[in-house]
Amino acid sequence: MNASLTPAQTVGPFFHDCLLGDRLAANAEEGGERVCLRGFVYDGDGVGVPDAMLECWHGGRFARVGTDAAGVYTLITIRPVRGSSLTRAPHISLAIFARGLLNHLYTRVYFPDEALNLSDKILLRVPADRRATLIATRDSGRPDASEPTYRFDIVLQGTGETVFFDFK
Amino acid sequence: MITSIGEIVRGDADVFPPYLYEAYRATIRRAPRMPLVEVPLELAELKGPLPNAILVSPGDADLTRNAGTGGEAIGQRLVVTGRVLDSRSAAMPDVLIEVWQANAAGRYIHKNDQWPGPLDPNFLGIGRCRTNGAGAYRFLTVRPGAYPWRNHPNAWRPAHIHFSVLGPSWSNRLVTQMYFADDPLLAQDPIFTSVPEAARPRLIAAYAHDVTEPEWALGWRWDIVLDGANATVFEEPRPA
Numbered sequence: 001m002n003a004s005l006t007p008a009q010t011v012g013p014f015f016h017d018c019l020l021g022d023r024l025a026a027n028a029e030e031g032g033e034r035v036c037l038r039g040f041v042y043d044g045d046g047v048g049v050p051d052a053m054l055e056c057w058h059g060g061r062f063a064r065v066g067t068d069a070a071g072v073y074t075l076i077t078i079r080p081v082r083g084s085s086l087t088r089a090p091h092i093s094l095a096i097f098a099r100g101l102l103n104h105l106y107t108r109v110y111f112p113d114e115a116l117n118l119s120d121k122i123l124l125r126v127p128a129d130r131r132a133t134l135i136a137t138r139d140s141g142r143p144d145a146s147e148p149t150y151r152f153d154i155v156l157q158g159t160g161e162t163v164f165f166d167f168k
Numbered sequence: 169m170i171t172s173i174g175e176i177v178r179g180d181a182d183v184f185p186p187y188l189y190e191a192y193r194a195t196i197r198r199a200p201r202m203p204l205v206e207v208p209l210e211l212a213e214l215k216g217p218l219p220n221a222i223l224v225s226p227g228d229a230d231l232t233r234n235a236g237t238g239g240e241a242i243g244q245r246l247v248v249t250g251r252v253l254d255s256r257s258a259a260m261p262d263v264l265i266e267v268w269q270a271n272a273a274g275r276y277i278h279k280n281d282q283w284p285g286p287l288d289p290n291f292l293g294i295g296r297c298r299t300n301g302a303g304a305y306r307f308l309t310v311r312p313g314a315y316p317w318r319n320h321p322n323a324w325r326p327a328h329i330h331f332s333v334l335g336p337s338w339s340n341r342l343v344t345q346m347y348f349a350d351d352p353l354l355a356q357d358p359i360f361t362s363v364p365e366a367a368r369p370r371l372i373a374a375y376a377h378d379v380t381e382p383e384w385a386l387g388w389r390w391d392i393v394l395d396g397a398n399a400t401v402f403e404e405p406r407p408a
Contacts, residue, residue, distance in 0.1 A: 004255055004393045005183045006370050007363040009345040010192075012330060014276045018268035018294040019332060044197040051280075057338050058212070062221040093213065095341055100194030102185035102362050103178050104343060122207050130202075156198050166178045166204040167213065167339045 008103040013051050015097070020053065020066045032059075032078035034147040037109060037136065040071050041096065044157030048072065052098035054154075058091070076147065082116065089116035089123065096154060096164075105164040109152050110135045126163050133162045171358065174199055179395075183367045191358035193319050213338045222264055222296070222334075229297040231269075231309035233290075241291035243272025243310025245385035248346070248373065251303040252333065254396030259303030263335040266296045267307060269328070274313030283316055308385065314353055326353035326360065333392055340394040347372045348388070 011019075037056075041049040048071020056063045058080050065075045080090035092109040110117050112135055117123055123131055136150035155162050174188025176199065187199035227234055232241045248267075252260040270276050271293055275285035291310065299305050312327045326347055333342040347354060349372050354360050363371065370393070379387020 004257075004370070005180065005367075005395060006342060006344055006392045007183050007185060007367050008179075008342055009185070009330075009359060009363075009371070010194075011332075011343050012345075012359075013280055014270075014278045015268060015330065015332075017277065017292065018266050018296075018330070021294070044201075047197075049198065055341070088210075093338060095338075097343060098198060100192070100198035102187060102189060102192070102195060102199075102359070104341065105178070105200065122210075125207055126205050157201055161200055161202050163202075164178075164200055164204050165207045167209045168206040 010099060010102050011053065011097040011104075013099045015053065016066060020064060032081070034076060035079040036074065036076050036139075036142065036145060036147050036149040037092065037152055038072065038074040038139065038149065039136075039151050039153040041067050041073065041098070041154045042071065042156065043100075046158070049098055049156065052096060052154075055095040055097070057093045057095070079111075079148075086116065087119050087121040089114050089120035091120075091122075094154075096156075098156075101156075105156075106167075107154065107162055107164050108134055109150075111150065112137055122165075130161075130163050133160060174201075176200055176202075176204060178204055182364055185362035185364075189358060189362040191320075192362055195362075209339055215337065222266075224264070224296050224298055229295050229305075229307050231267075231291065231293065231295045231307060234295060235290050235292045237290050239290035241271065241310050242288050243291075246309050246311050247306065247379050247381060247385045247387045248309060248329065248390065249304065249306040249376075249379055249387070250373075250390040250392060252299050252305065252392045252394065253303055254336075254394055256396055258396065259299075259301070260336050260394065261299055261301045261303055263299040263303070263305075263333060264296065265299065265305045266294070266332040266334070267309075268294045268330045269309065269312040270315055272310045272313050274315035274327075276315075281315075285313065285315060311348075311386075314351075319358065323356070324353050326351040326357050331392070333394065336394060340396075342392070342394060344392075345371060346390050349374055 041052040050069050052067040065073050067073045094107050096105040136152040139149040139151035142149045171191035174186040177186045252263045271288045271291045273285040314324045328345040328347050373388040373390035376387040376389040
């Protein structure tokens with residue numbers, strides 16, 4: 001189809017200094033309700049992936065975060081708000097990179113108790129029994145946090161495998 | 169190289185590597201096994217992360233000096249340049265390019281890189297720049313060395329520079345690696361060979377004498393082609 005495109009390669013294990021340095025412009029602090037998203041990135045053995053990186057993109061905001069030694073990421077951003085469309089629920093787009101991922105993966109984080117989830121045209125494309133993998137849950141594990149916290153685990157492979165997207 | 173190749177690929181399967189490529193062992197427990205869900209591009213995905221999301225200074229593109237020590241990195245000086253184009257060969261300006269690489273001895277400054285290659289105190293191995301109006305990028309660096317890894321017996325990664333390409337669209341975000349022509353290690357490297365054979369040459373930079381600067385640095389040219397903004401987009405209705 002596109003004979004000339006440049007192929008992807010894995011981000012490898014040594015990206016941190018370049019991609020997770022302190023050069024990101026602060027853009028999560030401006031206007032809106034702060035929200036904390038956190039969770040594990042798991043491999044097919046249920047082991048946390050300690051060398052993954054997530055990129056988040058929503059509402060003109062871009063952020064990157066890496067996983068820690070246990071495979072946990074913590075992302076503080078602004079809660080996406082409803083738009084005018086009834087077929088588009090508030091969500092955060094994620095791209096997942098890691099050693100062993102030859103191309104990055106795309107997924108979306110939706111929020112629980114959001115009525116528009118039932119009519120979101122992307123969620124409706126996902127087999128019903130896999131939709132739950134795209135919906136975060138409330139996380140009460142940070143009682144002292146100033147922002148509401150949601151848990152969103154990313155399962156790269158196996159039982160409960162997260163739904164990943166391809167754009168067509 | 170004979171290996172099991174998975175069927176799950178994101179993007180054109182003639183171009184992009186499969187998630188499962190068993191010769192690269194780390195894919196075995198990290199590759200998704202369920203089919204990807206095909207979705208239409210939405211306007212929000214066609215727009216890219218803002219180019220000013222990451223700060224860039226002019227000196228960032230000089231990896232031979234950007235360690236800030238006042239000293240210069242050791243190694244064969246290279247100018248690595250090229251253009252970022254869409255699939256119709258139109259220039260893509262204002263694209264953020266971030267690069268990282270091993271030093272001339274094949275060693276990264278990273279706590280997980282512990283093989284006994286020497287570190288270079290004047291080399292961080294990271295750089296960034298934006299493409300100009302003609303879609304061109306340019307880095308001054310040193311030629312990276314090959315380095316060993318434990319994927320298979322006596323495994324060595326060919327010399328390469330990691331490239332992160334960010335900007336024009338969320339959907340054509342690209343992270344890849346640039347290799348050097350005639351590297352004898354390419355054929356045994358399962359990360360390189362994970363790409364369909366016909367597309368592998370697109371990861372290989374060419375020596376470019378017109379880029380070479382007299383009595384200063386050797387020139388290499390490598391263009392990057394991203395899927396253009398010509399896909400059909402599902403437009404959200406405009407707010408009344």
